Amino acid sequence: MGAFTESMGRLIDEFAKLPGIGRRTAERLAYHVLSSREEGAIGLALAIRDVVRRTKECAACFNAAEAERCSICSDSRRDQSVVWVVEEVKDLIALEKTGEVTGVYHVLKGRISPMAGKGPEDLTIDNLLKRIRKQKVKEVVLATNPDLEGDMTSQYIVEKLKGSQVKLSRIARGIPQGSSIEYANKAILTDAITGRQEVEG
């Protein structure tokens, strides 16, 4: 039994399942719940339940949504003719936070990964292609992760859209802002060199 009650032990186990939460932190969090009983703790439990119950997938882009369409797809100020293709909702969130994306998104729900036995048919690529055909999509921006599987996934979409009138682009890769050339690896520097952009003189 140890120092904890049964329900505390179980709560610690549950907290420890969260990413980046070690045993020590899980104990601290569980203790916080214990000592803030009633007031705060139940709010967290209800919030978790609500996310699980209410969250659906946007029928258009597969973003998290609480209605048929997500808040981005149903926002009339967004440019529906530019579709940013991402692997996961978390990528969408990261891009959205920059405030630079005025278009809409399409969440692939993963990436092509032979190692994980995941092929194009396991992603929402067919939905993307249908969407492009039906709507007046002018540009598709590929924003998959800059690695082998991300590139493979983007490449697959590029092949599928060959011959269509849609403009294709890919988010830029190069040396990350704030880092130094000295510490960048060969692959990063190669991207930075081959992707160099003209500067107005």
Place this chain on the structure above:
Amino acid sequence: MGAFTESMGRLIDEFAKLPGIGRRTAERLAYHVLSSREEGAIGLALAIRDVVRRTKECAACFNAAEAERCSICSDSRRDQSVVWVVEEVKDLIALEKTGEVTGVYHVLKGRISPMAGKGPEDLTIDNLLKRIRKQKVKEVVLATNPDLEGDMTSQYIVEKLKGSQVKLSRIARGIPQGSSIEYANKAILTDAITGRQEVEG
């Protein structure tokens, strides 16, 4: 509305209320709940609810308990004649983990703190004194935190027990194992010096 749904926003707020959880981490945890829907997430919600619902205070020592008595007080192998006095349940947990305590505990539920307007009557000191009178308590070990308010709290209990037959002791303070004398401050070194213990020659 931002990048998150309403329920996700609320879950992030709730996670961010937890101690040591910043905004970034809260978002990561909420995203984990979102993507692990059904399966894992509800377990955490239920575990929180159960801790809140089931946890009571031990009628004897004020430890967290799921029955009238906590698992320590109701363990017949524990020495009921030695009572370790701590401020909070978290202190009990820390001591209990050492496996060195064979006695039982008494949780004061705080400390005397003039700054916070907390006096002895706000703690469980009366219960402790009653307990000592009624049961055959031989030793009381004061394990309040080694600072001004902790000392004040212990000192108050010492005064109250003056003239009783109970042996009083205090957990040792000194230089912490693994640290170095060079970096210890004056107060720590003074404790280490005045508390020096004889070594068998």
